[in-house]
Amino acid sequence: MAGRIVYLNGDWLAEEKASISIFDRGFVMADSVYEVVAVLDGKLIDFDGHMARLTRSLEALEMASPASPEELLEVHRQLIAKNRLVMGCIYLQISRGNPGDRDFLFPDPPVPPTLVLYTQARPDLLDTNLAKRGLQIISLPDQRWLRRDIKTTQLLWPSMAKMLAKKAGADDAWMVEDGLITEGTSNNVFIVKEGQLITRALSNAVVHGITRAAVLACAGEMGLVIEERGFSLAEALAAEEAFVTSATMLVSPVVRLDGQQIGSGQPGPVARSLRQHYITAARKAAC
Ligand code: PLP
Numbered sequence: 001m002a003g004r005i006v007y008l009n010g011d012w013l014a015e016e017k018a019s020i021s022i023f024d025r026g027f028v029m030a031d032s033v034y035e036v037v038a039v040l041d042g043k044l045i046d047f048d049g050h051m052a053r054l055t056r057s058l059e060a061l062e063m064a065s066p067a068s069p070e071e072l073l074e075v076h077r078q079l080i081a082k083n084r085l086v087m088g089c090i091y092l093q094i095s096r097g098n099p100g101d102r103d104f105l106f107p108d109p110p111v112p113p114t115l116v117l118y119t120q121a122r123p124d125l126l127d128t129n130l131a132k133r134g135l136q137i138i139s140l141p142d143q144r145w146l147r148r149d150i151k152t153t154q155l156l157w158p159s160m161a162k163m164l165a166k167k168a169g170a171d172d173a174w175m176v177e178d179g180l181i182t183e184g185t186s187n188n189v190f191i192v193k194e195g196q197l198i199t200r201a202l203s204n205a206v207v208h209g210i211t212r213a214a215v216l217a218c219a220g221e222m223g224l225v226i227e228e229r230g231f232s233l234a235e236a237l238a239a240e241e242a243f244v245t246s247a248t249m250l251v252s253p254v255v256r257l258d259g260q261q262i263g264s265g266q267p268g269p270v271a272r273s274l275r276q277h278y279i280t281a282a283r284k285a286a287c
Helices: 025-029 048-061 069-082 129-133 157-165 212-221 233-237 269-285
Strands: 007-008 011-014 033-038 087-094 114-121 135-141 172-176 180-184 188-195 195-200 226-227 242-248 252-255
Touching: 007 069, 025 087, 033 048, 033 269, 048 069, 048 087, 048 212, 069 087, 069 114, 129 252, 135 157, 172 233, 172 252, 180 188, 188 212, 188 233, 195 212, 212 226, 212 242, 212 269, 226 252, 233 242, 233 252, 242 269
Parallel strands: 135 172, 135 252, 195 226
Antiparallel strands: 007 011, 007 114, 033 087, 087 114, 172 180, 188 195, 188 242, 242 252
16 A cells, blocks of 8 residues: 555655664563544544544553643644545554663653554455455464553454454454453444343454444344343353454455354344444534
């Protein structure tokens, strides 16, 4: 995806010209947080929710924010304009910056954070093959750290899990802890059982998905009964439907888990109508 204009610490640069220090704590310690905002028709989806979670992540790590949500909105908008982005997403990363050397301790006094934003064009965002055919999932133990509610760039296990899924001929992995599914490698998980929607409750065990929250609001408007609790692989396998939510996958159905089909083995009606409802609501509220 060459040719992009990216944002780095106040500068607009050709992507190949943007670089950060080898001592940046994002690189040395994964001491950085991130957000991913979807762009539909050149507009930002669920922006306020993403900024609220970013603030929460920064506060949890006692990291200063390099810009206010209003300033970040302006940077997002300029990035869309400069890259003529219509469908895709914007990645934002903030690290604790470059202390000038390697050290486990946070720099004292703090140094300026590193702020990076870049686009990814995804012309098929609303119409991916995965959403059409449904995802095949494998299960794996959840080997991440225990503060998954902080959205850090510490993504090695999710990345390895995705590779293991690919090697197994699947699309993604669901991670399991203490007999219950926590979430997908980069998405929150839902099942439909006797017409009710079940999704894991928020805690330190999962990323507090912004799409999850928006989809739950849609489900409420559609009159669906919602239960927020953990569920096991056996319960998921016996469900009528399953699906995942994230900024880039929106609502995407899951049709197989560990080689067994879920429900009819086809994308289900609840996932399909929630996806449509969410896309309509998100476009209406886009900024
Ligand atoms: N869970 C994990 C582990 C994630 O990495 C993500 C997104 O990156 C999500 C859930 C979904 O969050 P959101 O809906 O805010 O994209």
